[in-house]
Amino acid sequence: MLSRAARKLASCPSASMGSVGIPRDQRLLGPLLEGPSTPVAYFFLKGRFAFGPSRLSLLRKNLPMNGTMLQSSTTTLWVNEIFYSIQGESTFAGKPCIFIRLAGCNLRCTYCDTTYAFSEGVRMGIEEILNQIRSYPCQLVEVTGGEPLLQHPVLLLLRRLCDLEYTVLLETSGALDIACVDPRVHRIMDLKCPSSGECHRNRFANLEHLTARDEVKFVIGTREDFEWAQSQLQGSWTQRVGAILFSPVFGVLEPAQLAAWILEKGLPVRLQIQLHKFIWGPNVRGV
Numbered sequence: 001m002l003s004r005a006a007r008k009l010a011s012c013p014s015a016s017m018g019s020v021g022i023p024r025d026q027r028l029l030g031p032l033l034e035g036p037s038t039p040v041a042y043f044f045l046k047g048r049f050a051f052g053p054s055r056l057s058l059l060r061k062n063l064p065m066n067g068t069m070l071q072s073s074t075t076t077l078w079v080n081e082i083f084y085s086i087q088g089e090s091t092f093a094g095k096p097c098i099f100i101r102l103a104g105c106n107l108r109c110t111y112c113d114t115t116y117a118f119s120e121g122v123r124m125g126i127e128e129i130l131n132q133i134r135s136y137p138c139q140l141v142e143v144t145g146g147e148p149l150l151q152h153p154v155l156l157l158l159r160r161l162c163d164l165e166y167t168v169l170l171e172t173s174g175a176l177d178i179a180c181v182d183p184r185v186h187r188i189m190d191l192k193c194p195s196s197g198e199c200h201r202n203r204f205a206n207l208e209h210l211t212a213r214d215e216v217k218f219v220i221g222t223r224e225d226f227e228w229a230q231s232q233l234q235g236s237w238t239q240r241v242g243a244i245l246f247s248p249v250f251g252v253l254e255p256a257q258l259a260a261w262i263l264e265k266g267l268p269v270r271l272q273i274q275l276h277k278f279i280w281g282p283n284v285r286g287v
């Protein structure tokens with residue numbers, strides 16, 4: 001007997017092939033690119049195609065805007081970086097972890113710390129990615145971005161990683177549908193607060209899909225954000241989800257201030273600081 005989540009995945013062909021079953025606003029737009037020798041990337045930008053070299057860095061970094069899909073074949077992904085570090089966020093913080101950062105994002109949060117992922121990346125085959133992952137002495141993998149769900153083949157990558165018995169984490173902004181993600185994946189989903197400038201992009205329907213495996217993260221920059229986050233803690237999802245994380249915007253809100261607010265209200269949430277920024281500094285890439 002398949003679980004509800006497993007049945008949903010089985011009825012979602014995009015987890016194994018093509019883009020059928022993907023919500024309309026997440027479908028690939030534009031012609032498919034095949035073969036590593038093709039030196040051109042295609043993007044669908046506000047109703048027209050843009051063409052560029054295979055390194056996305058030559059695209060202006062503010063180009064992939066709302067609703068824009070990164071174009072790739074069904075077995076390749078635009079990868080910004082792959083690295084091995086200490087997990088700095090979520091309930092897995094402190095553990096060795098391999099990170100796969102995918103390129104492109106459809107949001108532009110005011111505090112974004114990975115703007116370089118908007119436009120820099122190389123195209124890699126899923127098997128090529130898996131081979132690199134196998135080279136690290138680690139069974140914990142996080143797929144992050146950018147926004148990893150912008151690229152449909154990520155569903156296949158996530159499934160392959162689960163099949164290989166990795167513990168798999170997915171960081172997502174929460175603006176795209178999370179229902180087709182393999183149910184073995186731990187989804188770490190943001191609810192964007194007002195100071196992000198992207199609060200209106202929250203896809204609240206995602207909350208219905210959350211399970212004890214998943215975590216919800218609020219990145220908090222102001223008292224208004226804190227109160228907004230507090231006001232979201234009413235729904236039944238709070239009882240189902242594995243963790244609720246309150247994380248201060250680095251360099252904007254002192255962790256001690258957020259700690260004081262949480263204690264003042266007695267909120268049953270988890271204060272999260274971005275461990276990697278305290279270990280290696282706020283602007284170091286690849287850690």
Ligand SMILES: Nc1nc2[nH]cc(C(=O)O)c2c(=O)[nH]1
Pocket residue numbers: 085086087088089099114144145171276287
């Ligand atoms: N060490 C480390 N932990 C992280 N957890 C989430 C990260 C992210 O950028 O999504 C991240 C990251 O970039 N580095």
Ligand code: SF4
Pocket residue numbers: 105106107108109111112113114115145146147173
């Ligand atoms: S969703 Fe994440 S990667 Fe995208 S702009 Fe916001 S913080 Fe940056």
Ligand SMILES: [Mg+2]
Pocket residue numbers: 114144145171
């Ligand atoms: Mg992130």
